[in-house]
Amino acid sequence: MAEMCSLHPKPGPSATADAATHREFYRYPQYYDVAFGYRDVVAEVDFLLQCFRHYRNRDPNTVLEIACGVGYHALEFAKRGYAVTALDLQPEMIAYLRHKAQSHGVKMDLLIADMRSFELARPVELALNLLTSFQYLLTNEDIVAHLRATCRNLAPEGLYILELNHPREYFGGSLLRPIHWTATRGDLEIEAIWGATERGLDPVAELVEVEAAYHVREGTEKRDLEERGYLRMLLPGELEALVELAGGFKLEAFYGDFDLSQPLDASERSWRMIVVLSKHEDEPARE
Ligand SMILES: C[S@@+](CC[C@H](N)C(=O)[O-])C[C@H]1O[C@@H](n2cnc3c(N)ncnc32)[C@H](O)[C@@H]1O
Secondary structure, three states, X not given: OOOEEEEOOOOOOOOOOHHHOOOOHHHOHHHHHHHOOOOOHHHHHHHHHHHHHHHHOOOOOEEEEEOOOOOXXXXXXXXXXXXXXXXXXXXXXXXXXXXXXXXXXXXXXEEEOEOOEOOOOOOEEXXXXXXXXXXXXXXXXXXXXXXXXXXXXXXEEEEEEEEEEOHHHHOOOHHHOOEEEEEEEOOEEXXXXXXXXXXXXXXXXXXXXXXXXXXXXXXXXXXXXXXXXXXXXXXXXXXXXHHHXXXXXXXXXXXXXXXXXXXXXXXXXXXXXXXXXXXXXXXXXXX
């Protein structure tokens, strides 16, 4: 049986966050888990901890993964014994992560929430936003609202680490050439497609229209799922200005990889944009 699902919001400045967040694509966490399971999560979590130690001289006690998806990193932190909270807009992602945490015998707090406005039961020390999910904040207003919400939910020594596209991605980089790859688990085979084209880049609205697709085979079943959505283009100077506008955070550093010795620069070794924000010491913690 072939099933086709597609959603094509209008390109350009009329895109709104709600219309443009690949919501249909993220309704299938079981596919996401297989297709995006290629990352070295253990090494990335090592880096995130090393980064916290670098700025704070100690380990964090509590970790929040924002826009967690299937929560690869949340799960790894929980397995290492940290108190973890994970948040996502998509109920299917949170239900899937709840099941995954249970099957690994670990506990975490899970929240279906919009990253532009959320309240945690208790402030956390380390917040994460990985794999360019921050770029689903399409407008300056959304970015500022999100930074303020995150800051409110951080403890006084809190750190917020973001993983964004490297700036060159918007100027002919690999984001503008959709990539195809195939991943399998058991009898589930997924051909995934992710990426934009030069035509999908709107330099005025600062949005990139990204095609996302899963072509799934499971035994004799087939399913094709295609969706277009938007990501915000963000350059370091603009991000710095928005952090300043939001208040509450100090921009500590930009790195070009999950590597404290790799600055964000134009070299090939610098291929993503890692941003470290720290909560201002004089910023009050939430009551
Ligand atoms: C590319 S996935 C990344 C998941 C995860 N960060 C990772 O590293 O695998 C993007 C996730 O962002 C979530 N998302 C998009 N907009 C959101 C919002 N406004 N608030 C919370 N989550 C959001 C989606 O539901 C999806 O699960």
